[in-house]
Amino acid sequence: MDPDDDRDTLVDADGPEGVRLQKVLAAAGVGSRRHCEEMIGEGRVEVDGQIVRRFGAKVDPDRQIIKVDGRRIPSRQDLVYLALNKPTGVLTAMSDDRGRQTVADLLPSGGERLFHVGRLDYDTEGLMLLTNDGELAHRLAHPRYGVLKTYLADVTGSVPASLGKRLAAGVQLEDGMASADKFRIVDRSGSHALVEITLHEGRKHIVRRMLAEVGHPVSRLVRTQLGPVRLGRLAPGANRKLTTAEIGELYAAVGL
Numbered sequence: 001m002d003p004d005d006d007r008d009t010l011v012d013a014d015g016p017e018g019v020r021l022q023k024v025l026a027a028a029g030v031g032s033r034r035h036c037e038e039m040i041g042e043g044r045v046e047v048d049g050q051i052v053r054r055f056g057a058k059v060d061p062d063r064q065i066i067k068v069d070g071r072r073i074p075s076r077q078d079l080v081y082l083a084l085n086k087p088t089g090v091l092t093a094m095s096d097d098r099g100r101q102t103v104a105d106l107l108p109s110g111g112e113r114l115f116h117v118g119r120l121d122y123d124t125e126g127l128m129l130l131t132n133d134g135e136l137a138h139r140l141a142h143p144r145y146g147v148l149k150t151y152l153a154d155v156t157g158s159v160p161a162s163l164g165k166r167l168a169a170g171v172q173l174e175d176g177m178a179s180a181d182k183f184r185i186v187d188r189s190g191s192h193a194l195v196e197i198t199l200h201e202g203r204k205h206i207v208r209r210m211l212a213e214v215g216h217p218v219s220r221l222v223r224t225q226l227g228p229v230r231l232g233r234l235a236p237g238a239n240r241k242l243t244t245a246e247i248g249e250l251y252a253a254v255g256l
Contacts, residue, residue, distance in 0.1 A: 018058030021045065024066065028073045029244040044069050071248030072256060074133075080112045081242040081250075082130045085234040092119040092128070103128060106237050117141055117226070118202050126151070126223035127231040129250075130239075139254035140227065146200035147253055148181060150225035151207050155216035159185055159193040163214065167197070171213050175203065178210050196224075227253045 025036035043051050046067040047059055061075035086103055094104040103116055115137040117129040131137050139145050164183035171178055182198035208218045224231045228249035234240060
């Protein structure tokens, strides 16, 4: 098919169904309707893999995949994507029969039912993602896709410069080998150090177990990044909506 021939890609523009493409783009936060029209005219927008240049084109945002500059956008208006800074002492769950505080307690009441993407230990703080996009949540948490996760850890002991190579080579744990994708020493102070470690794995207590195995127990652990999404200056217990660019990069990271 000619990439400029969008007749088979779009909803019938003369029918009652469908939403104008520029309206969907604007609602997703891509830009103003005028800017979105310009992007369509420049051939930067795809619907189901085909470039669309017709300004009056209508689409079905619930069924069709829309991309801008090769990145998928969240076209369904009922989908929610949040970043949360989980404090210590909060359970990674949406409810708890023992009455402990959960991540759900940190979210506005009466909203959409959300899934937490993966888990953070009870005593670990930092970035969590929550969404009602079940397929995205499943893929982000699945080890097959190897989405990188970065942590800052306060550790005890004098950390040698060679530790990064040792962690990259792999550490034998009781449930198999585990390795770091990246490692750096952020700061040293006497018998303590602040280190940054990035892994694609998500096994239980994996960071704490790896660092303890090489002689550097963790006293505090903060996740600062998951895939393209960074914790930044988000306050403990606070949440924010992901940007359109962040969502598109998450889709790309897991092949959606």
